[in-house]
Amino acid sequence: MFKFDCRQVTGVIETLHVSSTEQGTVTAYMVIDGQVLPKVLLPGKIYEELDKGQRVTLYGIFTKKKDKMENKAVIYAMKGENGTLVAAREYQVKVPILILVSAIPVMILTFIIGCFASPYFIYLVTGSENPDYLVPTTFVWAFWEGIISGLVMVGFAINFIRKSNDPEGWAPIGIAELSQRFSKAFK
Structure with missing residues (x-):
């Protein structure tokens, strides 16, 4: 990437x-x-x-x-x-802003992929096939996966600011x- x-x-x-x-x-x-x-x-x-x-x-x-x-x-x-x-x-301002702006579509894409991939992992971990448990848990996992991907992008922006200072x-x-x-x- x-x-x-x-x-x-x-x-x-x-x-x-x-x-x-x-x-x-x-x-x-x-x-x-x-x-x-x-x-x-x-x-x-x-x-x-x-x-x-x-x-x-x-x-x-x-x-x-x-x-x-x-x-x-x-x-x-x-x-x-x-x-x-x-x-x-x-560039010390522009690059981190571009990284943070690109974090939004990355978070959305991660959430969408998580909605399709997470049920399989939840089933492997819990063994539950109950839709009343699986559906809300899938959305919670996908939400946190999106948040984590956004935080990674924020980390990239902070790292660039730190490096560009020296x-x-x-x-x-x-x-x-x-x-x-x-x-x-x-x-």
Whole structure:
């Protein structure tokens, strides 16, 4: 579902080509230390700070899906040669809100699936086939399954807020290892 990690990568920018722009963000193709990073989403203020030949540390959220064609990078912050950290703090609010908004359909879907799956588990646990017991118990179980799935999503949002407060604490990754996550078709 959500396979990504928050990492930092350091290197010298050799190439920076914009492939598209959209509402204050830039999608770019970057070459850092000879390694290609395609489909990199950069907030406008971070893009304006980047220059060819500059040594930077990029703090990003990198997907790691099996299908390398779908992988993307979202740069959250950068530190240039002057040592100043430039961060897109708007993601610190937008991403958790998106996670919380997506929690609502996840809770509803979990409840619906729970209504169909829970009777089998209730029967296995209790052995009861009585509809007067099975039907209300099924709805109670499905309700709590939905609540638990919503709480998991809230946990994801809180985890993102916690991690985005300290991007310098993110684990480093080599540029060659990061480049391997993307398809050869983009290189």
